[in-house]
Amino acid sequence: xxxxxLDDVAQNSAFRHIHPGTKVLLGLGSLIICLVSPTxxxxxxxxxxxxxxxxxxxxxxxxxxxxxxxxxxIFTVMSVVVLLFLLGGGDVIWQFNPVLWINLTITxxxxxxxxxxxxxxxGCSISLFFIVLTTPVTDLFNGMKRIGIPIExxxxxxxxxxxxxxxxxxxxxxxxxxxxxLGYSRPREAIRSFSLLCGMxxxxxxxxxEDLIRAMDCRCYDGIFPSLDLAEPVQMRSLIPxxxxxxxxxxxxxxxxxxxxxVP
Amino acid sequence: MHIMEGFLPxxxxxxxxxxxxxxxxxxxxxxRLLMRKDREYLPLLGVSGAFIFILSALKLxxxxxxxxxxxxxxxxxxxxxxxxxxxxxxxxxxxxxxxLAHGGLSTLGANMVSMAIGGPLVGYGVYKLLKNTPVNIYxxxxxxxxxxxxxxxxxxxxxLALAYPAAVGGIVASFSAFFVIFAITQIPLSIIEGLVLALxxxxxxxxxxxxxxxxxxxxxxxxxxxxxxxxxxPEKKV
Numbered sequence: 001x002x003x004x005x006l007d008d009v010a011q012n013s014a015f016r017h018i019h020p021g022t023k024v025l026l027g028l029g030s031l032i033i034c035l036v037s038p039t040x041x042x043x044x045x046x047x048x049x050x051x052x053x054x055x056x057x058x059x060x061x062x063x064x065x066x067x068x069x070x071x072x073x074i075f076t077v078m079s080v081v082v083l084l085f086l087l088g089g090g091d092v093i094w095q096f097n098p099v100l101w102i103n104l105t106i107t108x109x110x111x112x113x114x115x116x117x118x119x120x121x122x123g124c125s126i127s128l129f130f131i132v133l134t135t136p137v138t139d140l141f142n143g144m145k146r147i148g149i150p151i152e153x154x155x156x157x158x159x160x161x162x163x164x165x166x167x168x169x170x171x172x173x174x175x176x177x178x179x180x181x182l183g184y185s186r187p188r189e190a191i192r193s194f195s196l197l198c199g200m201x202x203x204x205x206x207x208x209x210e211d212l213i214r215a216m217d218c219r220c221y222d223g224i225f226p227s228l229d230l231a232e233p234v235q236m237r238s239l240i241p242x243x244x245x246x247x248x249x250x251x252x253x254x255x256x257x258x259x260x261x262x263v264p
Numbered sequence: 265m266h267i268m269e270g271f272l273p274x275x276x277x278x279x280x281x282x283x284x285x286x287x288x289x290x291x292x293x294x295x296r297l298l299m300r301k302d303r304e305y306l307p308l309l310g311v312s313g314a315f316i317f318i319l320s321a322l323k324l325x326x327x328x329x330x331x332x333x334x335x336x337x338x339x340x341x342x343x344x345x346x347x348x349x350x351x352x353x354x355x356x357x358x359x360x361x362x363x364l365a366h367g368g369l370s371t372l373g374a375n376m377v378s379m380a381i382g383g384p385l386v387g388y389g390v391y392k393l394l395k396n397t398p399v400n401i402y403x404x405x406x407x408x409x410x411x412x413x414x415x416x417x418x419x420x421x422x423x424l425a426l427a428y429p430a431a432v433g434g435i436v437a438s439f440s441a442f443f444v445i446f447a448i449t450q451i452p453l454s455i456i457e458g459l460v461l462a463l464x465x466x467x468x469x470x471x472x473x474x475x476x477x478x479x480x481x482x483x484x485x486x487x488x489x490x491x492x493x494x495x496x497x498p499e500k501k502v
Contacts, residue, residue, distance in 0.1 A: 195464050
């Protein structure tokens, strides 16, 4: 069960009133630069700068931010260890060959590629965190409408987004009631309780959908949800630093790749 | 388990996005057609999508001691067919990235191909194969859910192997390494997800059989025969 939605943090962020396009430009721009970078230096710089932006001007709680980073960090370390032994190229740094069919080798090539993957995940994840911690999903819906995403897809997203909270509240209530009745005390009981929980959720979701149709019919629903776009206008004082930052990061990328500093 | 943001090289992100987009476009076109036919479809699909999101955020008890999440794609593909499942899968994966920081935007195409397209397509094939046979419908649901889940992890392993072929043995060795790592936990979990979804289906049939009939998942005759053989009636309120 998820304890805290990142959208709640975005709703209360200090960057809430900056135009969503500016924030998405910064997040996606740095994500793309980190992704195409053949050197770990660019994602490292991007990750550190965006983390400082999130912690100081955006005022994200350091504890919450640390918790957010733990899960990707664990997964990345595990995956990078696999890549370290899987990939090859270059000279052998370390070798472990206890039996004939087990040969664990770390080479200079595998080390440099694994380092690149580690820092690329770091830089790209923080770019994504920047978007999710500063831009509420409702602002993204309005942005999607402006760039011409099919209205049916956006309407479906809006209904799913709204009902996530309703279905989640029901799931928590049922789950707590089951835990109080020792519903998850034994493996067999746990599978039965979990199935009952899912079955009840499906039925109650469907009933909620039928209620929604009746409620929308009362408001002359004709297949499209009209919504009010209350986004602030694009402000030069926020757009110029974003463009300057992306140009700087792009410049570092070009220097690192053309100046012979890139990791092979 | 999704491939996380930045893990795949950009070339592979583009390839998987290019494979996923046609399915998404077909799904939106099918959604448009269905909405023209029955305008009640969108709200019902919306709440079902929310249900699948919650299902994938719930922790599933595991025999290995760890926890994982059901994908819900097996249930979705039987109820809404593959193209609509691709749309729901896209939205669920996007919200998981934006609301829970699971997965990512650059890897959304790759995650869609494994979880919202590949797994459900094979699951749908199993459903079509078993639907009109004397096989018990709970067994059909179990097979669809378990196969969709396993295929999802096979495709994820393949995506990782293509991006990072092993120095010795190439893509095949890399695929074996990734799949073995996944298989330790995911094969038992796929079986548990199949069992859970079969039980979910049983409870839905016992409490609201008209819902399954309305969705056209199984015929009225199949539902009646399944209900006649089922003896364990759950409590109405949990």
